[in-house]
Amino acid sequence: MKKLLLLTSAFMLIAFSGWSQKTVTGTVLDDGGLPLPGATVIEKGTSNGVSTDFDGNFSIEVAEDATLEISFIGYTTAEISASADDFNITLAAGNELEEVVITGYTSQLRSEVTGAVTQLDSEALTQLTVPTVDQALQGQVAGLTITTNSGTPGSTSQIRIRGISSITAGNEPLLVIDGAPVINGNVSNSTSSSFMSALSAIDANNIASISVLKDAASTAQYGARGANGVILITTKTGSSGETKFNISSYYGVQNDAIYGPKMLTANQKFELYSEALYNDNTDTFSSISDAGDYILANVSRYRNWEADGRPEANWADVITNQDAPIQEYNFSASGGDDNSTFYASLGYMKQEATVIGSSFDRISGQLNITRKLNDKLTFSSNSSVGVTEQEGILEQSAYFEGPRTAKFFGDPLLRVLNEDGTPNQYGGGVPNPLYITRENINDIKFTRIVTNNSLTYDIMDGLTFGTRLNVDYVIRDRKYYTNTIYGYSVPNGGELSDSHANNVTYVIQNYLDYNWELNDSHSLDFKILQEYQTNRFNGLSASGESFPDAGLFYLDNAGAPVSVGSNYSDWHVGAYLASVHYVGFDGKYVGDLTYRREGNSRFGPDNRWGDFYSIGAAWNLHKEDFLADSDIFDNLKLRASYGKSGNANISLNQYQALLAYDADYAGQGAVYTSTFGNSDLSWETNYSFDVAVDFGMLDGKIAGSLGYYQRDSEDLLLNVPLSLTTGFSSQTRNIGSVRNNGVELEINFNVISSEDFNFSIGGNLATTENEVTTLAKDPNGDTINIQTSRTIIDEGQPIRAWYLPTWAGVNPQTGAEEWYVNGVDGATTTVFNEAEQVLQGGSALPTLTAGLNIHLDYKGFYLDANGFYAGGHKVYEGWHRYLNESAVGFSVGPYQGYETLLTDAWRQPGDVTRNGKLTAGTVPWQRHSKFLYDGDWARLRTLTFGFDFDQSTLAGTGLDGLRLYVRGNNLLTWKKDDNQKWDPEVDLGGETGLETPPTQSFIVGLNLKF
Amino acid sequence: MKKINFKLFSVTSIFALLLITSACATEDLEPTLSQDKSVEGAITKVDNLYGILKGALNRATSSGYWGREMIALNEVRSDNAFSNGNSGRYTTQGEFNYNENSGGIWDNCYGVIALANVIIQQDAASLEGDAALASHYQGAAHFLRALAHFDLVRTYGQQHSGGTLGVPIVTTFKGDDLFPSRSSVSEVKAAIMSDLATAYTMMDTQYDDKEFISKFAAPALASRVAIYFGEYQLAEQNAALVINSGIYSIIPGADFVGSFATKENVNSIFELAYSQTDNLGGNSLGYIYKFAPGGTGYGDVQPMAAVEALYETGDARAGILGYQGDKLTNMGKYPDINGWDNVPVIRYEEIVLNYAEALFRNGNTANATTQLNSLQTARGASTTPATLDNIMLERRKELMFEGFRWDDLMRTGSDIIYHGTLENVLGTLSYPNNKFAYPVPAAELNANSNVTQNDGY
Structure with a gap:
């Protein structure tokens, strides 16, 4: 029985294979004589290959006249004929060039690569503890x-x-x-x-x-x-x-x-406002503390702060995990x-x-x-x-x-926090x-x-056909x-949008x-x-508002559906x-x-x-x-x-002059022109x-x-x-x-x-x-x-390239912030719109x-x-307009400011500082080289x-x-x-x-x- | 050898088969257009014109145009209001600190003009559908084109800064000249009036709709344009047309405040539609005039303290003012904080005031007084004779916070006192002044060297 089985299997083996095959077993060793696990043994010219096991052993079925190629990163690739006697192969320590590099649709030996390719192995890729692997590069x-x-x-x-x-x-x-x-x-x-x-x-x-x-x-x-x-x-x-x-x-x-800029404490904010207000009204106030008293009595934000016992909110601590x-x-x-x-x-x-x-x-x-x-x-x-x-x-x-x-x-x-430990639901921006x-x-x-x-x-021999199907499915x-109790959605009774793509x-x-x-x-x-x-x-999306109670997070509970949308797009290469x-x-x-x-x-x-x-x-x-x-x-x-x-990385449908239909007016669908189009694109x-x-x-x-x-x-x-x-x-x-x-x-x-x-x-x-x-x-x-x-x-x-007016610094005599009129040197001005935008060098x-x-x-x-x-x-x-200007209106008002506004401000002639004389007004968006x-x-x-x-x-x-x-x-x-x-x-x-x-x-x- | 040949043959045929089945010709690479359509062949019926008209009106409702900017910009620069900087908005405009990077209505207006031109360029005879309706839609497009050009020239034109340049007049969509230069103010004015005359002839009252363009909206706007440019004969004629049509009437005083929360009232000639599902939310007029509950929100545009004293006791219009905390606020106009209310663009009362002023300027003081008194009585204010000051005051009281005051100050050659975020006086700009013409946006100057910037920017 056994013989018959053996014979039939042998015949089947021969029948299945076009040419006669043989099994080659052997061991791969490194240059120190130790077994080399994970080395690749390939039948040269085909994709038939195996890897050596933990003991360096391998077993591969190849054509009788095949050549075996044994390779491993860091070692010179060796070749041996399938008809050799001894398959104990020792690899010699190689050099960088004999590493196998994956280039495009193929992999090649480093010495045969004509392009600029850098390869990183698994060890280098797991050094950074982040979920996305590209950052490891x-x-x-x-x-x-x-x-x-x-x-x-x-x-x-x-x-x-x-x-x-x-x-x-x-x-x-x-x-x-x-x-x-x-x-x-x-x-x-x-x-x-x-x-x-x-x-x-x-x-x-x-x-x-x-x-x-x-x-x-x-x-x-x-x-x-x-x-x-x-x-x-x-x-x-x-x-x-x-x-x-x-x-x-x-x-x-x-x-x-990095912590980021250090912001003002409550007391510092009050000090900043007092000084700025005093600077603006030296005829009304006799001193900075006089201005401070006025603020505490008349500006509701500070009046409430004083009445509440001058609490101190350290928002950085609150939001940091x-x-x-x-x-x-x-x-x-x-x-x-x-x-x-x-x-x-x-x-x-x-x-x-x-x-x-x-x-x-x-x-x-x-x-x-x-x-x-x-x-x-x-x-x-x-x-x-x-x-x-x-x-x-x-x-x-x-x-x-x-x-x-x-x-x-x-x-x-x-x-x-309130006294009972719950978050304080205050108003404001x-x-x-x-x-x-x-x-x-x-x-x-x-x-x-x-x-x-x-x-x-x-x-x-040497001719291989391959086919590949890849599906990348993303949901x-x-x-x-946004909740119904506190925040910007309260007037709408809470808002929810759900989308699926x-x-x-x-x-x-x-x-x-x-x-x-x-x-x-x-x-x-x-x-x-x-x-x-x-x-x-x-894509499919929907949104609604007006929830009857807090803690409801699905659109079934939205009293007022606000919008719906679905769309489809495709591209082909x-x-x-x-x-x-x-x-x-x-x-x-x-x-x-x-x-x-x-x-x-x-x-x-x-x-x-x-x-x-x-x-x-x-x-x-x-x-x-x-x-x-x-x-x-x-x-x-x-x-x-x-x-x-080439590069084709633009949005879809740019070559067509299109009308879009996703607008509405008075409860009916509206049409508008969306792309100019360019048939030569x-x-x-x-x-x-x-x-x-x-x-x-x-x-x-x-x-x-x-x-x-x-x-x-x-x-x-x-x-x-x-x-x-x-x-x-x-x-x-x-x-x-x-x-x-x-x-x-x-x-x-x-x-x-x-x-x-x-x-x-x-x-x-x-x-x-x-x-x-x-x-x-x-x-x-x-x-x-x-x-x-x-x-x-x-x-x-x-x-x-950076293109901004050039800041000339704070005038040590007057405390005013100045800009160069021609953007480079010479005459300066205190009016921002008079300064020319110039190239600042670099991007x-x-x-x-x-x-x-x-x-x-x-x-x-x-x-x-x-x-x-x-x-x-x-x-x-x-964001410097709101946080880092010597016109501290926003910083002393609804928002915050850098601590350096107080510590590095101009106070008397001769001061060389980064911030000019403090004033309680605000400036519009003025972008210039001080912040570059x-x-x-x-x-x-x-x-x-x-x-x-x-x-x-x-x-x-x-x-x-x-x-x-x-x-x-x-x-x-x-x-x-x-x-x-x-x-x-x-x-x-x-x-x-x-x-x-x-x-x-x-x-x-x-x-x-x- | 035979084996190799057979193998090669079979392999190449398999490969060829696979190649043919999965290979691609140019047609296989055609992208699917599911939400959009190609412009060619998309406009075949009169109903398509309606779709584009709605598109143009939708563009007009954006917050960069009538949804907020057009009105807030002009109120904050006038003596009706100032910006308190609560969210940092409109301080630049209120303090006259703007430059070529300060936004504006330029892009939105030309967006409306482009769609209007698409409609006007269609050959109505070749479209299937009602010819009278097609004519009405094209008339409406002429009206919108005129409206947008007027809004552009009164914002960017040099008529109050000591120059003559207006804005580019665009009458074709994707025409030959994609880089137009600025026409003079008088040329723009002529183009506007011509468009409005065409609009009047082409529209038909059977298709009137207050949320869309009605026939008499054209002469109504023409009276506004004529008053602005000091053409008092034309103003009188056009205002008379609207008043004698009998379609509209002054809303009674008792209903005045409430009318801003309802739609399509008797005094509305043209209003832009908004709703609970189609609104600007935080970018609306309601949101910029008021604080949201709990003190959050923007609320930057705050009335000047002095406006409260303008209204005598019993004047129905005083009801639009209110207080949020200790802050004087516009509570009555554009009441919904998320912008669910319609924005009136033309109200009958303005036409009555235009008529009164035109009559007065043309020497007909008696009729001017009658018109003026009809409005005052309806509002519960005491009647006054028609003088320029009384008419201007009545305009201010009636049209407060609706974006008219700035133009009135400009056309009467007034100096402007401007304020900071604490309602503190920052200075005076004497008339004429380069700041009275808004700077052309940088994007336009960079793309089109035929357009020159206004002086002083």
Whole structure:
């Protein structure tokens, strides 16, 4: 029986396989002779591969005449024929260039990469304790700047790679997960409350690596949307062998990294008013205290304060959630056998914000499986689910009901709590945030399912066919309720708006890969790919008011329905790609050629399609004879690329002249013209040139890369301002051009590497120069520059260069604040409208960014530190009109003021101060250079100290690994300009705002492997 | 070899099949328009004109135009009111500190004009539906175009700052000249009166609606424009047309205060519609004139203390004033704090006063007195003879807080005393003054170099 079974199975085996197959088993060892788990063993030229298990063993079924390729990050890739005798393979310690890099639709050895690609592994991505993984990129990638909109957990970030190329179109890079482009950005439908990033549903623990593609050669594969760079996320896959389990968890506390300006106490506010009133009426009052007595008797706000016993409200304390906890737990398992691998994980994260009324939690799961259906077909499916909930706050501007507004605008003369401990429900502009945050609701529930499924078929030797289907399904529910008892909705009996939106993106890709080995030293890789992507958005919303009682949060209870809305929109992208990758002369010369034809529904039918291409070349000098024996250079690669990519990141339907039907008048639907239209509208094109040298020296001691890039963006999708007499404010046209260029350096020093003690320092540095080269012109030939009261977009300047009147300081003799009439020097004036607006130099985009990483380890103890610096830009103080003017009318009235108004004000001739003579009036919005500060800042982003228990200690416990660590984020912050009191991480609008600042956190963590 | 060929063939055919089924041509990339429609081919029926007319009226209701700005801007600069800066609003305007970044009505007015031009440009004969109705809608569009141009020229024109420039006259939608220059004040005036004359002929009383444009709204507005520019003959003729139509009447004194909380009263010629589901909320006139319960809200536009004394005992109009705490407040006009009430744009009483003034200026003092007294009696005030001062005073009392006072002060060449947030006098601007012409917004100057800024900005 057994023999029969064996025979039949053998026959079946042979029948199923086209060619004869054999099973190869072996062991992979590292250069120290120890087993190397997780090394990749691939049948060369196919996608058939396995990973070594914990003992370094592997077993793979390959064609008899196959070649096996064994690779692992940090080691030189080895090759062995399937017909060899001995499969105990020792890998030699490699150099940076032999790392496997995921670039676009393929992965390549570092020495064969012609583009500018930076890759980060899982370790680097989990250093920062925030829910959204993109923030971990800060300081790790040369040329990438990231600023968060707010410290509220789950908030969005703005990422800019190599400067800003577009003036009105979007500048965000394309986000790709496991090979398929996905949506990113803010999922909230509110512009006043906290933003919520679509990326917050993705758990960083499930990510194996992130590649950032920066230049044309690497982004051309994503051609038409790659102009601003591409961020590739690859999720973890399993490895064959015994199932491995991993538990990682941490718990910590957070506080604001920067306190912000110190505001007045109640007594200080009274002092300020007394002095200002006295200054304005020296003939009526004999002294400041005389003015003070008048105020206490006649100004109702102060009269009530005196009568109440001079209470003191410290709004900063009231709204701060001191030591806000943050915790995360993640449980994962990975394993597999010869034919399949899996990775599964379940995670939970909960974070309270540092301000009351705001929090975030997420449950996430991931299941990645690959299975060899037979020896030609491989199926893989990566699916992730994230269910998140964010309780947000009103923070995008100075909303009276936002808690952060209370910290800076809240009147200190009030009583926070009544005698019985309940919040004091007083009247006035800024209501009591204790009551408001407790009773109002501002919630977003967000679910995201991303499933990426692919099938690859090995047609024959070197030829593979693949197809991929990706579905990205996002559901967002938002509830915003303002209560019936206290606050701005009381006249309406409470207000509630509920909205539900879902957004589906489908991506279908079909591709053919052919690997043609001309001979031993030359090979060509061909790829043709077809891609179709479609996105559909459905939104539904309703709002009502007039609730019969408090505590009712659903629209069934609203007595008066106020509005309803539903809408639908979609967009589509179709593309064809062809690329050739040539490696010749044993890897000495590498060439890449890519062509992509892409169409996008955002443009008119005649202008929908665009052609994009790139050429890249690399020369591995270290493989040449003259350097082969070099003691200095381990590897030296020269690379250059040039290409054309595009940007289509504008709102939908701009090419059509449209009538909109969503207005109403007298209870009936009304129609109005909404877009001017432009049937010629088409892509924005980017021509990028990149040249760099990648090097490794002194036996792995030094490695790095130094490069220069230049990006010319033309036919910018610009909202050209129209004369308002047309009834429109702008028309989207392709006009204008911008240039970005700069230098990037990435370098790493392995100062000491030995068995017990290792020390390395690495870092990156990038410069960015941004200049608008041409803009639209009006019929008279004058440039139509786009100007606001703070910035200007003009030829020869960076985008949104600062454009303000220049403050000349406080006149020491008179105490009046003065401005230069011509904006530069010479005559001064005390009348603001007489001062000319001039360029102040620079914009909100940093011109120099740098990151520093330090790693130390000694016998299991390790220390990691990471710092970031950004400079060369300027930031503007928002809200100064109400909080920081020597005309203290608002500060002594309904709102608050900086303490420096009292401590740094002009009092007598000869005083040199920052604030002029105090006066009790107010000024209108006067924006000038006093409030423009140098934005240079640096931060110690992460500092981790931990201990890895070694194998011998753990033997017998059943554990394979145990790590304990403590970590701090944003421990130290440095700002160049001390007069700037807000958090220096300001978004690219350039103005400090009331959003929650980034947090400083301390966490204790534990990782278990078994 | 055979095997390879077969494999290659099968593979390429599978690939081609997949390619064909999921590949895309330009048509596959057509976006769906679900909420909007393309302008071409969207206007085929007379009913479509009605839709766009409603769109134009909706634009007029925005808070940057008749919803708040048009009225608040003019009240706060006059001697009726000042800004107490409670929410920081209108202090700039009240203290005459504005510049090219200070907002204004420019963009909203031209938005209304653009939609009016869409309607006027349609060839009514080619649309399906009632031809008389189409004519009425086009007449209404002429009226709105005239109204918007008048509001623009009285705000931005240089007639009271010592210059001659008016505003660009726009009579085509997406026409050839997308960068017009400013016409003179007299050219704008001529264009307005011509539009109003056309409007009168094209409209028909059978389609009258107070929340939309009625036939006699055209001569009513024409009388307002004529009074403003000192064309008293035209003012008399147009006012007489409205009065002799017999459609409207002065609202009795007992109903006066309450009439601002009700819609489509007998004295309303044209009012803009708002409701509980369609209102400006915190951006409404109600919200800027009053505090909300509990002392929250804006309430920046506060009456001058002196206005209380203007009303004698028994005058029904005194009922519009009240107190919130110790603050004198406009309680009666635009009463709903969230702007649920309609905003009257033209009231019959103003036409009566226009008529009285025109008659007086044309030498017919007796009839002027009759008209003036008819209003005074209806309000419970004592009757006075028609003199310029009495007529101006009556205008002030009747039309208080409705945005008329500023224009009256301007056309009588008055000096303006302006105040700060504590009702303290900050200074005097003598007539004429560059500040009496509002600065053209920066966005217009940047986009259109054919438009020049007013002096002094």
